[in-house]
Structures are given as structure tokens and as C-alpha cells.
Amino acid sequence: ERGGNNSFTHEALTLKYKLDNQFELVFVVGFQKILTLTYVDKLIDDVHKEFRDKYRNEFQQKGTLGLLNGTFDFRDDFMRLLREAEESSKVRAPTVMKTFEQSLKSQKTVKCMIETRGEKPKEKVKNKKNKGPKKEGAEAAPAAGKASTGDKQPAAAGEKEELTKDEILQKNREEFFKRHMKAGEKSRSPKPEAQKEKGKKPRVWDLGNSNAKVLDYSNSATNGSAETAPVEEFDPDLALGDRNREPGRLYDLEYESDEEAEEEKVIQNPSKPSTKKGGLGGMFGMLKGLVGSKSLTREDMDPVLEKMKDHLIAKNVAAEIAVQLCESVAKKLEGKVMGTFTTVTSTVKQALQEALVQILQPQRRVDVLRDVMDAQRHRRPYVVTFCGVNGVGKSTNLAKISFWLIENGFSVLIAACDTFRAGAVEQLRTHTRRLNALHPPESHGGRTMVQLYEKGYGKDAAGIAMEAISYARNQGFDVVLVDTAGRMQDNAPLMTALAKLIAVNAPDLVLFVGEALVGNEAVDQLVKFNKALADHSMAQTPRLIDGIVLTKFDTIDDKVGAAISMTYITSKPIVFVGTGQTYCDLRSLNAKAVVAALMKA
Amino acid sequence: AMAGGLEPHLEALRRELRVQDPALLSVLLALLAIAVTFLIWRLVQGRRSSRRAVLLLGLCDAGKTLLFARLLTGRYRDTQTSITDSSAVYRASKDKSANVTLIDLPGHESLRLQFLERFKAAARAIVFVVDSVAFQREVKDVAEFLYQVLVDSTVLKNAPALLIACNKQDVTMAKSAKLIQQQLEKELNTLRVTRSAAPTSLDSPGTGGPAQLGKKGKDFDFSQLPMKVEFVECSARGSKGEEGDADFEGLEKWLAKIA
Numbered sequence: 130e131r132g133g134n135n136s137f138t139h140e141a142l143t144l145k146y147k148l149d150n151q152f153e154l155v156f157v158v159g160f161q162k163i164l165t166l167t168y169v170d171k172l173i174d175d176v177h178k179e180f181r182d183k184y185r186n187e188f189q190q191k192g193t194l195g196l197l198n199g200t201f202d203f204r205d206d207f208m209r210l211l212r213e214a215e216e217s218s219k220v221r222a223p224t225v226m227k228t229f230e231q232s233l234k235s236q237k238t239v240k241c242m243i244e245t246r247g248e249k250p251k252e253k254v255k256n257k258k259n260k261g262p263k264k265e266g267a268e269a270a271p272a273a274g275k276a277s278t279g280d281k282q283p284a285a286a287g288e289k290e291e292l293t294k295d296e297i298l299q300k301n302r303e304e305f306f307k308r309h310m311k312a313g314e315k316s317r318s319p320k321p322e323a324q325k326e327k328g329k330k331p332r333v334w335d336l337g338n339s340n341a342k343v344l345d346y347s348n349s350a351t352n353g354s355a356e357t358a359p360v361e362e363f364d365p366d367l368a369l370g371d372r373n374r375e376p377g378r379l380y381d382l383e384y385e386s387d388e389e390a391e392e393e394k395v396i397q398n399p400s401k402p403s404t405k406k407g408g409l410g411g412m413f414g415m416l417k418g419l420v421g422s423k424s425l426t427r428e429d430m431d432p433v434l435e436k437m438k439d440h441l442i443a444k445n446v447a448a449e450i451a452v453q454l455c456e457s458v459a460k461k462l463e464g465k466v467m468g469t470f471t472t473v474t475s476t477v478k479q480a481l482q483e484a485l486v487q488i489l490q491p492q493r494r495v496d497v498l499r500d501v502m503d504a505q506r507h508r509r510p511y512v513v514t515f516c517g518v519n520g521v522g523k524s525t526n527l528a529k530i531s532f533w534l535i536e537n538g539f540s541v542l543i544a545a546c547d548t549f550r551a552g553a554v555e556q557l558r559t560h561t562r563r564l565n566a567l568h569p570p571e572s573h574g575g576r577t578m579v580q581l582y583e584k585g586y587g588k589d590a591a592g593i594a595m596e597a598i599s600y601a602r603n604q605g606f607d608v609v610l611v612d613t614a615g616r617m618q619d620n621a622p623l624m625t626a627l628a629k630l631i632a633v634n635a636p637d638l639v640l641f642v643g644e645a646l647v648g649n650e651a652v653d654q655l656v657k658f659n660k661a662l663a664d665h666s667m668a669q670t671p672r673l674i675d676g677i678v679l680t681k682f683d684t685i686d687d688k689v690g691a692a693i694s695m696t697y698i699t700s701k702p703i704v705f706v707g708t709g710q711t712y713c714d715l716r717s718l719n720a721k722a723v724v725a726a727l728m729k730a
Numbered sequence: 731a732m733a734g735g736l737e738p739h740l741e742a743l744r745r746e747l748r749v750q751d752p753a754l755l756s757v758l759l760a761l762l763a764i765a766v767t768f769l770i771w772r773l774v775q776g777r778r779s780s781r782r783a784v785l786l787l788g789l790c791d792a793g794k795t796l797l798f799a800r801l802l803t804g805r806y807r808d809t810q811t812s813i814t815d816s817s818a819v820y821r822a823s824k825d826k827s828a829n830v831t832l833i834d835l836p837g838h839e840s841l842r843l844q845f846l847e848r849f850k851a852a853a854r855a856i857v858f859v860v861d862s863v864a865f866q867r868e869v870k871d872v873a874e875f876l877y878q879v880l881v882d883s884t885v886l887k888n889a890p891a892l893l894i895a896c897n898k899q900d901v902t903m904a905k906s907a908k909l910i911q912q913q914l915e916k917e918l919n920t921l922r923v924t925r926s927a928a929p930t931s932l933d934s935p936g937t938g939g940p941a942q943l944g945k946k947g948k949d950f951d952f953s954q955l956p957m958k959v960e961f962v963e964c965s966a967r968g969s970k971g972e973e974g975d976a977d978f979e980g981l982e983k984w985l986a987k988i989a
Contacts, residue, residue: 153814155813483844486844487840487841487844488840490839490840490843490844491839491840492839492840493839493871493874494874496874496921496924496925496928498923498924498927498928499870499920499921499924502920502924533929536927537927705929706929715929716929716930717928717929717930
């Protein structure tokens with residue numbers, strides 16, 4: 130489903146691939162990452178064409194058996210194509226650098242390059258914008274002209290010409306300016322910076338020195354009296370303008386519709402015949418597309434893909450992911466031969482549906498109960514950590530999951546590592562009390578199924594987690610659920626703290642809790658969380674997010690795109706789905722239902 | 731006398747038809763044509779969906795594609811991880827015209843369920859290929875996939891014959907079929923408890939959940955399944971290396987029995 134980009138890097142090798150969808154072939158070329166070979170794309174295209182033409186018969190007629198039995202002796206052809214590609218990349222002669230004599234620098238006198246500091250405070254080149262006043266531009270031009278010859282200009286601080294030579298130099302400068310405008314833009318910025326450094330002069334406003342007293346009208350006794358205001362000449366004709374107006378009436382806005390309407394008509398007319406032609410051709414094209422075998426081209430698919438992309442974005446899939454998905458579907462379908470009675474729309478929809486289902490079923494399923502049983506056998510507790518941004522429902526879903534675990538007969542220790550939020554510990558204490566009331570120790574052979582391990586507020590979360598785990602091991606608890614404080618993904622110190630907690634305690638499962646309402650933010654959150662976990666871990670293989678809990682699913686009816694965004698970014702499965710605020714509102718993801726809701730119009 | 735008796739009847743029929751309104755006649759003919767077309771279409775449908783396929787399933791690197799190539803051509807080929815299905819007609823035994831379509835499905839986690847969905851209805855038999863060398867390590871994944879195949883509603887309904895082919899027996903560290911069977915039974919026993927206890931999925935029909943595998947109360951056994959299950963050892967590469975033949979007579983015999 131990530132077919133959009135066609136290159137892949139692994140250790141020292143880069144792989145580039147090309148799909149042939151008509152015959153279902155994949156062409157892969159691998160080369161060392163450090164070499165930047167410019168002929169790779171051309172080579173792969175040539176190989177593709179040659180191979181396809183040479184073995185076209187085998188593919189078309191004999192099918193699978195042909196592929197298995199046929200000998201594809203392509204080695205000689207491949208070596209020839211490789212040689213051709215290598216040679217073609219060497220054809221262009223490298224650009225020769227200009228010699229010093231050819232450069233402009235040699236044509237200047239030494240004197241004009243001397244930098245005289247301390248003069249010209251007026252040249253306050255204040256910004257790096259191209260549209261500076263002409264004088265500044267002219268000043269910069271000689272510097273630009275020199276920079277364009279490629280030397281690093283030590284005198285880039287600018288020219289300080291004597292005022293006496295102004296006229297002649299201005300003319301020269303203007304000439305240079307016009308010629309070297311483009312090259313000079315880049316080197317402009319070091320110059321104004323250097324000028325700015327030299328002694329900041331305070332800005333002098335024209336009226337600034339006047340006293341505040343004069344501008345203060347508040348205490349004048351003359352407020353409202355007619356004496357202070359000077360008598361102006363008042364011309365009623367000028368003020369009223371139109372003599373013929375009726376007093377009191379508000380006129381409509383008049384506009385000259387005639388000329389504009391003509392223009393519109395003229396513009397429309399040329400477009401109409403083209404649409405008519407297009408219409409007729411389009412109808413035949415549609416019929417042709419329905420019957421018989423037509424291979425898909427990019428132009429056919431583009432309008433459909435645009436619509437699908439907008440549809441996905443309307444369903445709350447992150448924008449960049451929708452774009453990448455459509456790209457990958459396009460790559461997968463390009464050149465494919467459609468069967469009879471299938472339209473482009475239906476083929477694209479089908480392919481998109483398959484890609485979405487594939488995304489939602491990544492890697493191996495996380496089976497919590499199975500893993501807990503394993504840990505039970507080894508006599509150690511199974512540690513689950515919940516992380517996420519503020520307010521997504523970590524504590525609520527932690528309570529739901531502990532209820533589910535208790536129902537299945539496992540004892541749970543809740544570690545209150547949220548030492549920041551007011552009431553976090555009390556919230557977990559209430560949950561513990563409720564769960565124990567629902568599942569009293571008598572019905573489970575005398576042991577308390579849920580216990581809370583807390584150390585109050587303000588302490589170090591990683592330390593509390595470590596103590597909780599060793600407490601669980603001593604007391605024989607099966608599962609430890611660690612609740613952490615919500616944090617924004619941009620908050621570096623908090624992300625470091627989270628990474629430290631996870632790296633030090635090595636939990637069995639790291640769950641990212643995300644709400645289904647999130648839109649494009651999901652991408653940013655997950656990327657930054659994963660990055661933080663990877664950066665701050667000392668181990669060779671850092672612990673990343675292992676699974677996703679999607680919460681508040683009941684608040685979205687069918688705008689379920691957040692599920693796609695999250696699984697696409699991390700390639701990890703959605704382990705639980707939270708659909709409400711009671712203990713029973715815990716579900717597992719049904720990929721087909723979600724995709725059906727997504728594709729529904 | 732018979733012919734004589736028939737003639738006046740035919741004449742009467744013809745006269746009757748001619749008397750009738752020709753429009754009615756054309757309508758009747760049209761209806762007849764539609765009915766015939768419908769019957770033909772149903773027949774074609776039936777033929778297409780009849781179960782003539784043998785699916786090759788298994789984890790990645792179990793050896794499905796090599797088995798597929800060996801069965802069809804007898805020669806060894808270097809294979810890559812499959813990303814799409816391959817199918818071809820396999821002649822099971824020389825005398826009968828017993829043809830089955832062998833379908834080799836990819837084993838990758840993100841693709842396997844999709845392809846299973848597509849082909850499960852046409853499956854007459856399933857060959858589940860297991861890598862006997864890596865089995866100790868992968869037992870949980872093998873069991874999980876096998877469980878997903880077995881609780882599928884279509885598979886339960888059709889009950890295709892199941893053969894578990896313990897591949898890669900040419901390597902010395904390979905586990906025997908007996909051991910694999912025991913381990914799988916134990917693992918599936920645990921799995922059916924944990925899977926049925928998993929939270930119900932969204933939009934699922936409230937009650938039920940995944941089907942129960944085997945009999946409740948008793949430990950899981952392959953004999954409790956509605957389909958015939960057999961275990962066989964084989965080696966796609968063959969003990970004599972790439973030049974020699976593969977040893978899979980057990981597999982071939984089973985295929986001949988199925989076809």
C-alpha cells in the first residue's frame with residue numbers, strides 16, 4: 130500500500146522498482162546508496178520495455194506454467210542496456226569553471242574594493258527583500274556582481290564609496306544591477322546583515338520629540354467648545370455632489386453589465402464546442418471502456434482518484450496519507466488491462482478498498498491474553514504502558530481494559546504514574562474501588578483482583594513504575610497497567626521523561642492512546658512520539674509503539690479515517706477500540722466494517 | 731395410427747396458435763428465451779463456483795511457492811516472497827483425468843487474509859505448509875494463522891480436506907510431524923480460549939463471536955474438526971539438493987486421493 134514512492138533504502142543499498150501491471154512483473158534495481166547514479170531510471174525503463182517485448186508471447190499465452198518453465202535468458206541484453214545507460218550519462222561534458230581572467234573581479238581596480246568602515250550611516254539596508262529601493266539595489270549590485278564570479282567575497286560587507294563620485298558610480302551600479310540581478314539575490318543577505326551590525330542608531334521620528342503634553346487632550350477645558358476648532362470653509366456643493374438626488378433615497382449600485390456580459394459570452398462560446406466534441410468522444414469512450422479490454426492510463430484514473438482523495442479527506446483521513454494512498458493505487462493500476470463491463474471508477478474503488486483493508490491488518494495481531502498467559506508461565510508480570518496526548522482517554526480506557534482482564538481471571542496492578550494531573554490518582558482509586566466491588570475477592574479465591582500502586586503527586590514517574598513492577602512480581606500480580614500523564618508531542622522535556630520511563634522499565638506492550646476525532650494531528654502525534662522513543666533509548670533496537678488504542682469511537686458515525694491515518698504511520702495494529710464511558714465499551718477492530726464505512730458515499 | 735392421431739392434434743395446435751393474438755405469442759417466446767438464458771447462466775455460475783481448487787497456505791518462507799513449482803514442473807527454481815497468487819492446473823495422476831487447480835497464495839501477514847477471502851469459496855482442499863525447522867520459534871504464528879483459517883465460516887461450512895505438510899524435512903533440525911501435531915493441538919487449545927474472550931468486534935452480530943473450535947470441555951484435538959486432517963512430511967528441495975527430485979510422495983498421494 131506504500132507503492133507511491135518507488136525507492137527503498139536498506140543499510141548500504143538503495144532499491145528502485147517499477148511495476149508492470151499488465152503482466153504483473155516487478156523490476157527491481159539495486160545499487161550502493163553512496164553512488165548517485167543518474168541513469169538508473171532510464172535503465173529500468175529500458176529493461177522493462179525490452180523484457181516485455183521479448184517475452185510477450187510467453188506471458189500472454191502460457192500463463193503460469195509458461196513462467197515456471199520458460200527460460201529467460203536476459204543476461205546479454207541486460208549487460209548491453211547497462212553499458213548504454215552508463216555511456217549516456219557521461220555524454221554531457223562537465224561545465225568548466227571560469228578562469229580568473231574571465232571573471233569580473235579582475236576588471237576592477239583595487240581601490241574600489243577597499244572597504245571603508247564607519248561611513249554612510251544612512252545606508253541602513255534593512256531587509257533582505259528583493260524589492261529594496263533602487264539606491265540600495267544599486268549599492269548591492271557591485272557586491273553581487275563580484276559574488277557571482279564564485280569567489281567568497283571578504284569585502285561582502287559592501288562598498289563605501291565616497292560621496293563625491295556618486296553620479297558616475299550610480300550609473301555603473303545600475304548597469305551591474307540589471308545584469309546580475311538574479312545571481313545577486315542570494316548574496317544580498319550577508320551584506321545587509323553586516324551593515325546592520327555596525328552601530329545601531331536610534332530611529333528618529335519626525336514628531337517624536339514633541340511633548341506628550343501637547344498631544345494630551347484630556348484635560349483641556351476647551352473640549353466641545355466651538356472656539357478651538359478652526360473655522361473651515363465649507364462648500365456644500367462639493368460635499369453633496371449630485372444635485373439631482375432625491376433626499377433620503379438610497380440608490381442601487383449601478384454596474385455596466387453590457388461589456389462584461391459580452392466578454393463572458395465570448396469566452397463561453399469557444400469552450401462550448403470543445404465540450405460538445407468532448408461529450409461525443411466521451412460517450413464513445415465510455416462505451417469502449419465498458420466492452421473489451423482497455424488498459425488504464427494515468428489520465429483516465431486522475432479524475433476518479435481526485436474524487437476518492439477528497440472523499441477520504443472528508444472522512445477524516447489525514448491529507449498527506451490520502452494523497453499517498455491515491456498515489457500508490459495509481460501506481461498499482463497503471464497499465465492494467467480491465468476486464469469487460471468494468472468501469473474505471475469501479476476498478477479504482479476496488480483497488481482502494483483492498484489497499485485500505487491491507488493497511489488495517491498489519492503484521493501480527495497483538496493477542497494480549499495469549500501473551501499474559503505466557504508471562505504467567507514465566508512468573509513475571511506483563512507490563513502495559515499507556516501513553517498519549519492530553520485528554521484522549523488513557524485513564525478511562527485503562528479502567529476498561531483492567532475490567533476485561535479481571536473478567537478473564539487475571540489480577541491487575543494499576544501503577545499511577547500520572548503524578549502531574551490533579552485528581553489523577555483519585556480517579557484511579559475510584560476505579561479500583563468500583564472494580565473490586567464488581568469482582569469481590571470472594572468470587573476469585575480470596576485474592577484482590579485489582580490494586581492501585583501510587584505514591585502521590587510530584588514524584589518521578591519512571592521510579593514509581595519500577596517500584597510497581599517489582600511489587601507486582603513479589604505479590605504475584607499477572608498484569609501491571611501503567612498510566613502516564615498526557616503530554617503534547619512537541620514538549621521535549623516531557624517526551625524525554627516518557628522515553629526514559631519506557632526505556633528503563635522495558636514494558637511488554639506500549640500502547641498509544643489516540644482519539645478517533647483527531648484529524649491531521651494524528652500523523653504528527655505518532656511520528657513525534659515514535660521519534661522521541663527511538664532517540665532517547667540506549668538499546669540497539671528501541672522500544673517503539675506496539676499498538677494503538679482508538680478511543681471515543683462512538684462520537685464519530687462514519688468518519689473513521691483516523692484509524693487509517695494511525696495504522697498507516699506506524700504499521701502497528703489497533704488493539705482496542707473504546708466506544709463509550711462504561712466498563713463494557715471495549716471492542717476490537719473489525720477491518721471490513723471500518724473500510725465499508727469509509728467507502729460509503 | 732399413432733402418426734395419424736398426432737397429425738390432427740398438431741393441426742389443431744397450429745390453428746389455435748394462429749388464431750391467437752401474435753403479440754401474445756411474441757411475449758411468450760420472449761419469456762421462454764429469458765428463462766432459457768437464466769438457466770444457462772445458472773449453470774455457468776455453478777460450474778465456475780464449483781470447488782476444484784487446492785490452496786497452498788502457510789507462513790512466509792514455509793516453502794509454498796517452491797512446492798508449487800516442484801509439483802507442476804518437477805524442477806527446482808529460486809523463489810522470492812510472493813506478493814500475489816499463482817494458479818495452474820495440476821494433473822494429479824496419470825490415468826484419470828483428475829485435474830485440480832493448484833493455487834499458491836502469499837503468506838505475508840498483510841496479504842494472506844485478503845487472498846484467503848478471495849479463494850476460500852473455491853477450495854476443495856487446503857494444504858497448510860509448515861516450516862519444520864523454524865517451527866519451535868514460530869509455533870504461535872503458525873497456530874494463529876491455522877486458527878484463522880479453521881474458524882472461517884466458509885471453511886467450516888464446506889469442510890475441505892486439510893493436509894498439514896511439514897516441509898523442509900531435508901534439514902537435520904526439522905521436527906517430526908508427530909511433534910508438530912502435538913504442539914499445534916496444545917497451542918490451538920489455548921488460542922480458542924483467548925480468542926473467544928477477546929472483545930467483540932465493532933458491528934459484529936452481538937451474540938456468538940468467533941466460532942468455537944472443537945468440543946468444549948475437552949482438550950482440542952484435530953479429530954474434533956468437521957474436516958479430515960492429515961499430517962505428512964515432505965521436502966520441496968529434496969535430499970539430493972537442487973538437482974534431485976523433491977520427496978513428497980505423501981503429498982502426491984494425498985492429492986491423487988483428493989482429485
